[in-house]
Amino acid sequence: MSNLERRPDEELAGGLATVSAEPVRRVLQPREVPLGGPRAMLVRRTLPHRGLRSVGAWCFVDDYGPADPAESPMRVPPHPHTGLQTVTWLLDGEVLHQDSVGSSALVRPGALSLMTAGRGISHAETSTPSSPTLRGVQLWVALPDEARETAPAFEHHDALPVHEVGGLSATVVLGRVGDAVSPATTYSPIVGADVQLAAGGGGELPLEPSFEHAVLALSDGLVVDGGEVSRGSLVYLGCGRDRLALTGGGGAARGLLLGGEPFDEELLMWWNFVGRDHDEVEAVRDEWQRAVAGEETRFGRVEGYDGGALPAPALPGVRLRPRGRP
Ligand code: MN
Numbered sequence: 001m002s003n004l005e006r007r008p009d010e011e012l013a014g015g016l017a018t019v020s021a022e023p024v025r026r027v028l029q030p031r032e033v034p035l036g037g038p039r040a041m042l043v044r045r046t047l048p049h050r051g052l053r054s055v056g057a058w059c060f061v062d063d064y065g066p067a068d069p070a071e072s073p074m075r076v077p078p079h080p081h082t083g084l085q086t087v088t089w090l091l092d093g094e095v096l097h098q099d100s101v102g103s104s105a106l107v108r109p110g111a112l113s114l115m116t117a118g119r120g121i122s123h124a125e126t127s128t129p130s131s132p133t134l135r136g137v138q139l140w141v142a143l144p145d146e147a148r149e150t151a152p153a154f155e156h157h158d159a160l161p162v163h164e165v166g167g168l169s170a171t172v173v174l175g176r177v178g179d180a181v182s183p184a185t186t187y188s189p190i191v192g193a194d195v196q197l198a199a200g201g202g203g204e205l206p207l208e209p210s211f212e213h214a215v216l217a218l219s220d221g222l223v224v225d226g227g228e229v230s231r232g233s234l235v236y237l238g239c240g241r242d243r244l245a246l247t248g249g250g251g252a253a254r255g256l257l258l259g260g261e262p263f264d265e266e267l268l269m270w271w272n273f274v275g276r277d278h279d280e281v282e283a284v285r286d287e288w289q290r291a292v293a294g295e296e297t298r299f300g301r302v303e304g305y306d307g308g309a310l311p312a313p314a315l316p317g318v319r320l321r322p323r324g325r326p
Pocket of ligand 1: 079081086123272
């Protein structure tokens, strides 16, 4: 997905982004962001947040739908990324992914689409009319400095391991939960798991204590560490936990566990780029604009997409500053 906020620089404003070395329980509310167009789909964004830059290397969390793709289709034209991996995880519906390394893949619920932008990639995403409902999350993982120049790549995983305990079932998207290890390629110590709870069910997830963790509530009625949270909230849990209690309230509940080793590099996130400083972001933006104009660039070309590429927004009049984790 493309970050279509009209003034993406505003994301840099405000707030401390402190890593908590101790367990905490801080509930962050999402903000609604239109994805552009006359019948824009609204997404609920919880990262980056004024109060939290990242959780491990997870640096971008959008939760979208349920929406009727006939009424408000997702149609994101070819756009670039650098310095990150995109994790596309659907709860309902179907999205066609096309990219500049030649991939054309149908993303469906339960299957992971993982795109490593590395030094530069472009892709398009289009919902298909095959399902009456589209619902999903779009996540970005920042690449550590030594992996930022890696070659762009795309991988698709249909068979992900599941950690089950009590009435809790955790599909491991990245990293590991207990003995369940995802086959997906990662570049920093990280975990991501889709946790489903049967009505009245619950259990404890084993966690890596050196990681910081958070849970995105994918349904109402999810009880995280003893407190119920509403759908769309992100519960930041800090570091230092070796387990986490998750239960459903009255009915079935669902949440997304995100965690990782605290990412201590400064990041400059602007539009679809995860860089380190203003000059770098300005250079890749200029290169993308040349790609839109038809030049051969690091971003390649998305074959088979019916339409033009998405131009970058203008840079703000001030120098962009990276954001750290004090
Ligand atoms: Mn994208």
